[in-house]
Amino acid sequence: MAKxxxxxxxxxxxxxxxxxxxxxxxxxAEENLVDLGKGEHRKPEYKAINPMGQVPAVDDDGFYxxxxxxxxxxxxxxxxxxxxxxxPVDVKKRAQIECILDWHHTNLRRGSAGLVMNRxxxxxxxxxxxxxxxxxxxxxxxxxxxxxxxxxxxxxGSFLKGSSEPSIADLSLACEVTQLQFxxxxxxxxxxxPYPKVRNxxxxxxxxxxxxxxxxxxxxxxxxxxxxxxxESQSSEQPAAQSDx
Amino acid sequence: MAKxxxxxxxxxxxxxxxxxxxxxxxxxAEENLVDLGKGEHRKPEYKAINPMGQVPAVDDDGFYxxxxxxxxxxxxxxxxxxxxxxxPVDVKKRAQIECILDWHHTNLRRGSAGLVMNRxxxxxxxxxxxxxxxxxxxxxxxxxxxxxxxxxxxxxGSFLKGSSEPSIADLSLACEVTQLQFxxxxxxxxxxxPYPKVRNxxxxxxxxxxxxxxxxxxxxxxxxxxxxxxxESQSSEQPAAQSDx
Numbered sequence: 001m002a003k004x005x006x007x008x009x010x011x012x013x014x015x016x017x018x019x020x021x022x023x024x025x026x027x028x029a030e031e032n033l034v035d036l037g038k039g040e041h042r043k044p045e046y047k048a049i050n051p052m053g054q055v056p057a058v059d060d061d062g063f064y065x066x067x068x069x070x071x072x073x074x075x076x077x078x079x080x081x082x083x084x085x086x087x088p089v090d091v092k093k094r095a096q097i098e099c100i101l102d103w104h105h106t107n108l109r110r111g112s113a114g115l116v117m118n119r120x121x122x123x124x125x126x127x128x129x130x131x132x133x134x135x136x137x138x139x140x141x142x143x144x145x146x147x148x149x150x151x152x153x154x155x156x157g158s159f160l161k162g163s164s165e166p167s168i169a170d171l172s173l174a175c176e177v178t179q180l181q182f183x184x185x186x187x188x189x190x191x192x193x194p195y196p197k198v199r200n201x202x203x204x205x206x207x208x209x210x211x212x213x214x215x216x217x218x219x220x221x222x223x224x225x226x227x228x229x230x231x232e233s234q235s236s237e238q239p240a241a242q243s244d245x
Numbered sequence: 246m247a248k249x250x251x252x253x254x255x256x257x258x259x260x261x262x263x264x265x266x267x268x269x270x271x272x273x274a275e276e277n278l279v280d281l282g283k284g285e286h287r288k289p290e291y292k293a294i295n296p297m298g299q300v301p302a303v304d305d306d307g308f309y310x311x312x313x314x315x316x317x318x319x320x321x322x323x324x325x326x327x328x329x330x331x332x333p334v335d336v337k338k339r340a341q342i343e344c345i346l347d348w349h350h351t352n353l354r355r356g357s358a359g360l361v362m363n364r365x366x367x368x369x370x371x372x373x374x375x376x377x378x379x380x381x382x383x384x385x386x387x388x389x390x391x392x393x394x395x396x397x398x399x400x401x402g403s404f405l406k407g408s409s410e411p412s413i414a415d416l417s418l419a420c421e422v423t424q425l426q427f428x429x430x431x432x433x434x435x436x437x438x439p440y441p442k443v444r445n446x447x448x449x450x451x452x453x454x455x456x457x458x459x460x461x462x463x464x465x466x467x468x469x470x471x472x473x474x475x476x477e478s479q480s481s482e483q484p485a486a487q488s489d490x
Contacts, residue, residue, distance in 0.1 A: 051396055052348070063337055070343035077336045091322045092308055098315035103297070105350035151296055 004029040004075075005059040007049055009036045010219040013112070014068030015056040017175040021072055021168065023212035025082045037124075069101045072168040085165035096161045100152060100169040107147065108176050111140030116182045120227055138191075141180070145195045148173065153197040158204035166208050174205040178217055181224040184231065249274040249320075250304040252294055254281045255464040258357070259313030260301040262420040266317055266413065268457035270327045282369075314346045317413040330410035341406045345397060345414040352392065353421050356385030361427045365472055383436075386425070390440045393418065398442040403449035411453050419450040423462055426469040429476065 006022065006029050008015035022029040034040045034055050041053050050057035050066040057066040060078070065071055076087035088094045114137035118130040148160070155162025159170050177198070180188040192199055206213040251267065251274050253260035267274040279285045279300050286298050295302035295311040302311040305323070310316055321332035333339045359382035363375040393405070400407025404415050422443070425433040437444055451458040 052392075063340075065340055065344060067344045067347035069347045070340055073343050074336060074340040077339070091319060094322070095308075095310050095315055095319040098318050099310060099312045102312035102314045102350070105347065106355070110351070147297075 003061050007032050007034045007057040012055050013175045013179045016216045017171045018056045020212045020216050024209045097167045097169045108144035111137045112176050120182045149195040149197045184228045248306050252277050252279045252302040257300050258420040258424045261461045262416045263301045265457045265461050269454045342412050342414045353389035356382045357421050365427045394440040394442045429473045
């Protein structure tokens with residue numbers, strides 16, 4: 001049995017960040033699926049691991065931890081094999097990574113999760129779509145992408161804050177942007193189109209963690225394609241409806 | 246001139262956390278008011294310090310940083326005088342603090358800030374009150390207080406995760422709970438009443454950082470009392486309206 005157990009679903013953006021981090025750093029981790037589609041995250045046996053009932057969580061030889069950024073910081077600090085660029089030791093460099101990680105919660109994360117939920121996923125979870133909430137979240141996503149594009153990718157270097165190698169902030173934010181895949185290939189491309197530095201940065205994160213970034217996103221791409229097919233068939237049956245997707 | 250400059254408004258909960266942290270640790274910090282009521286946080290000269298246009302921010306001898314949790318981590322790491330309990334070095338103890346700090350963004354912080362804005366402050370900033378949003382945020386505040394009460398104060402020790410001395414997480418969360426003062430003394434007491442451990446913990450944080458916790462809250466108490474007086478006079482003029490405040 002692996003010492004480090006991950007409780008994850010690859011459809012969840014912070015779960016993917018943890019999985020890619022472990023694979024890219026050669027950590028001996030066992031991946032345990034907590035199937036969000038089946039509501040396994042709400043079951044008592046999972047809440048014994050994470051009382052918040054969310055993924056991801058980890059069990060490191062009896063030490064339980066949740067909140068993806070706390071997990072990334074912990075793994076980068078506790079496992080000596082992890083290269084320093086993931087979580088710099090220099091207090092100022094680290095502080096800049098922390099700033100981006102904290103900013104993320106109330107900006108890109110809030111926008112992206114809310115947009116995908118209220119425009120695409122909600123019915124699959126038994127809730128109605130909410131176009132007003134989706135529009136507000138879309139505005140927040142665009143403002144967040146603009147901040148990444150103009151503020152954190154404004155220096156030399158392929159990664160956030162001008163680094164030549166990725167940090168845990170690159171991984172967390174990149175896995176959030178890829179969640180827009182749920183909106184469909186065309187809509188995702190349209191949202192990203194005004195932000196060339198963001199698009200280049202996503203390619204750089206994928207390349208730096210190859211082939212793990214791509215493989216960790218396979219489940220998302222497959223499900224997103226099913227949602228897209230459904231929208232297309234509904235759209236051809238009811239040509240006047242859902243014109244924006 | 247002090248080496249460390251704080252850009253803050255004591256009406257902002259994360260600003261208070263930074264101010265109390267500096268005072269409690271004897272850091273030589275210069276407090277610069279960024280008056281939220283006058284919109285000074287939106288002015289270009291402040292956005293040169295924090296492009297997000299929010300308080301708090303710090304300038305540590307030319308190193309600019311925003312996001313209050315990033316600032317607290319930075320100050321605790323960069324200033325040798327800060328006692329270790331504020332930000333434990335042990336990777337597991339630290340990870341538990343990080344977990345609470347990350348959880349805070351999307352739970353207590355989101356609920357408290359939204360509740361106070363949508364039930365009390367919005368008109369003062371030119372926006373309408375939003376009773377539906379306020380109710381949703383109140384539910385999130387109560388769920389968050391329950392989590393603190395049952396999950397993070399369930400061990401011996403006066404502070405979060407059973408510690409006998411406060412961490413930066415104690416300070417951040419406590420300064421958020423005190424923001425409920427804006428709802429009025431009675432409503433705040435009513436919201437806190439089911440959570441005895443939270444009430445004891447607030448007392449412990451105040452005591453551990455005395456007299457700085459109390460003095461940092463004076464501006465909040467003064468303004469909250471003005472809001473309360475206004476509500477009372479409006480209520481006596483229009484007895485049927487605003488019955489819940």
